[in-house]
Amino acid sequence: MVLVGLFVAGVAAAVGLALRAFQENLLYFYTPTQAIAGEAPDGKKIRLGGMVQEGSVRREPGDLELRFDVSDNEKTMTVAYSGVLPDLFKEGQGVIAMGHLGADGVFQAEEVLAKHDENYMPPEVAATMATDGQGTPAAPPRSDAALN
Amino acid sequence: MWTWFFQLASPPHFYRMAASLVPWLLWPALLLILVGAWGGLVLAPADYQQGEGYRIIYVHVPSSYLSMMVYVTMAVAAGIGLIWRIKLAHAVAASCAPVGATFTAAALITGMLWGKPMWGTYWQWEPRLTSELILLFLYFGYMSLRSAFNDLNQSDRASAVLALAGVVNVPIIHFSVLWWAGLHQGPSISKIDAPSIAFAMLWPLLVMILGFTLFFLGILAMRVRGEVLEREFHSRWAQDVLRGVSRVEAA
Numbered sequence: 001m002v003l004v005g006l007f008v009a010g011v012a013a014a015v016g017l018a019l020r021a022f023q024e025n026l027l028y029f030y031t032p033t034q035a036i037a038g039e040a041p042d043g044k045k046i047r048l049g050g051m052v053q054e055g056s057v058r059r060e061p062g063d064l065e066l067r068f069d070v071s072d073n074e075k076t077m078t079v080a081y082s083g084v085l086p087d088l089f090k091e092g093q094g095v096i097a098m099g100h101l102g103a104d105g106v107f108q109a110e111e112v113l114a115k116h117d118e119n120y121m122p123p124e125v126a127a128t129m130a131t132d133g134q135g136t137p138a139a140p141p142r143s144d145a146a147l148n
Numbered sequence: 149m150w151t152w153f154f155q156l157a158s159p160p161h162f163y164r165m166a167a168s169l170v171p172w173l174l175w176p177a178l179l180l181i182l183v184g185a186w187g188g189l190v191l192a193p194a195d196y197q198q199g200e201g202y203r204i205i206y207v208h209v210p211s212s213y214l215s216m217m218v219y220v221t222m223a224v225a226a227g228i229g230l231i232w233r234i235k236l237a238h239a240v241a242a243s244c245a246p247v248g249a250t251f252t253a254a255a256l257i258t259g260m261l262w263g264k265p266m267w268g269t270y271w272q273w274e275p276r277l278t279s280e281l282i283l284l285f286l287y288f289g290y291m292s293l294r295s296a297f298n299d300l301n302q303s304d305r306a307s308a309v310l311a312l313a314g315v316v317n318v319p320i321i322h323f324s325v326l327w328w329a330g331l332h333q334g335p336s337i338s339k340i341d342a343p344s345i346a347f348a349m350l351w352p353l354l355v356m357i358l359g360f361t362l363f364f365l366g367i368l369a370m371r372v373r374g375e376v377l378e379r380e381f382h383s384r385w386a387q388d389v390l391r392g393v394s395r396v397e398a399a
Binding site: 011012018028029049084085086087088089096111112113114115116117118119120121122123124125126127 | 193194195196197198201202205265266267268269272273274275282310313328329330331333334335336344345346348349
């Protein structure tokens, strides 16, 4: 029975430590507003999350670097990235970029992940919804869905 | 009513009843999984964003759902065993763990395979993925704690406490996508609004979930039979069963 007591105490301690660690790292990504306000730790790698703004994806001719603007509907931050993009990366979609904030205010990304929403539907339905403007918008998806 | 209850908790009676239950669970499970797979892989349309790739949902979501439901079943059984000292309940809890761990592993693996093409990564330490991985470790911890004792009673009680303590992780997994900003999208089905998945895609998913659930119950019935037989090895009825004397079947 002593062993059981010890074990339960061990589990309780482990859960407590895990919760503490979770409290500190609760933030999986920062929004552009938070990053611009300087809430993200300096000089550390962080994740920046938001929506890729429509019409903001641009690439200089002869350069691999891609630039796009990430927005949380309040502030916008430019992200620079050269690498392979996931299939679902597109304008109006949610995105999570990992990297660091440069001195020039441009976020230098080392990894870009696409974050999709929870809507599943056939393409025809999505097309109808986009033209009707009814129901859950297909493209662009609701921003809260993509930011959550 | 109480006679029925005590009869159910009596191992020989359960052993007999579970045997007759198994085909009624596993055959419908097979039928539902075949119908669901046909509906999901053939009849359902492609997705507007993910194309054909989203179809892994028909394995991923049922596995994830069961990874949590099996844990709840295990914790409830362990709690009943702990409070009312019903040995059959401990046998049920012990039988749940490997099945639940398998569903959890399936959910994690299918999720990784799905995450790579769509998100661009196999793994991220984000809330949903991390809490599901903790669930796998809880199952492993439960199983290794069980095998750490020689005394069955001690093993039952200690593991029951762990199962009950770990149950807090289940709502954390479920609500992780709502409470914290992560990579995993929010729920498509289990929410107050209408499901955000087209009906043609939804029904095969629900059929699959039901099929997986019946499959779990069928496997559980088989496993509990084995478990009670092992526990009651020295009793008269177990020896009769093992010698092929059909005293129990006839009783």
